[in-house]
Amino acid sequence: MTYAQKTGAKSVAAINDATAYAKDLADSFEAQAKEAGLTVDFNAVVTPGENDYAAVATQLADAKPDLVYWTGYYQEGGLIARQSKDAGFEGTFLVGDGSVDAKFAEIAGKGYTEHVLGTFTQTPDMLEGADKWIADYKKLAGADPGPYSTQAYDAVNVVAEAMKEAKGTDFDKVVKALEGLKDFETLGGPLTFMPDHTRSGGGFVIVSIDPGSGQFVLKDDLQG
Secondary structure, X not given: OHHHHHOOOOEEXXXXXXXXXXXXXXXXXXXXXXXXXXXXXXXXXXOOOOOOOHHHHHHHHHHOOOEEEEOOOHHHHHHHHHHHHHHOOOOEEEEOHHHOOHHHHHHHOOOOOXXXXXXXXXXXXXXXXXXXXXXXXXXXXXXXXXXXXXXXXXXXXXXXXXXXXXXXXXXXXXXXXXXXXXOEOOOOOOEOEOOOOOEOOOOEEEEEEOOOOOOEEEEEOOOO
C-alpha cells in the first residue's frame, strides 16, 4: 500500500486464487486501500490451473484501476498479466511473493512484464554489506543462500534471544520474551512485534523484472 500511494495511485484492484494465503493477502490489501482513501474498483477470484483468464482480464481492463494486486502464484499470474495487457489494461500489475519467480516472465512472455512489480522480503543479494554473510553461508552450506535464507537465519536468532531472555525454553516465558523484543537487530532490519504478533514494518521491498534475465531485482526499498 505504501508503494501504491507513492506512485499516486487513486484506484486499485485485487485478484486472488482462493487459497488461504492469497485470499488473506488480497483482503488485507483491499482493507488497507480503503483505509488509505483509495477506491477499490474491482476484485475477483480465479481458479488455479486454467489456461484462459480472458474474462477476468477483460473485466480488469474495463474497470481501469491504476494498480492491480495479484496475490496468487506465478503460473496463473503470468497468464493474467499477459491476457489483461492484451485486453487493454494499462496500469501497474503488482504481484505477491508467490509470483516473484523468473518463471513469471517466461509464462507472461516478452513485452508483457514492463508494467509488472512485486512485493517481496529482501533477498541476501539485496542487503547492503551482506557480502561476508553470503560468503560465510556458502562456506557452511556449500551452496548459495536462497530467497528465504536470511529470514531463517533471523528467525533462529530471534528465538535464541527470546530463550536467553526467558532463561530457558518454557513456552509461555519464551512467548512473553518475544513480545517484549524492541528493535532487535536482524538482517531484515530492527524487529519489534505488534500486539497481533506480526512484525512492525514487515521488511518488504518492491521488485521489478529485469528484461534481460527475467529475474526480479530490487526497485524500491520503501525507506525513502
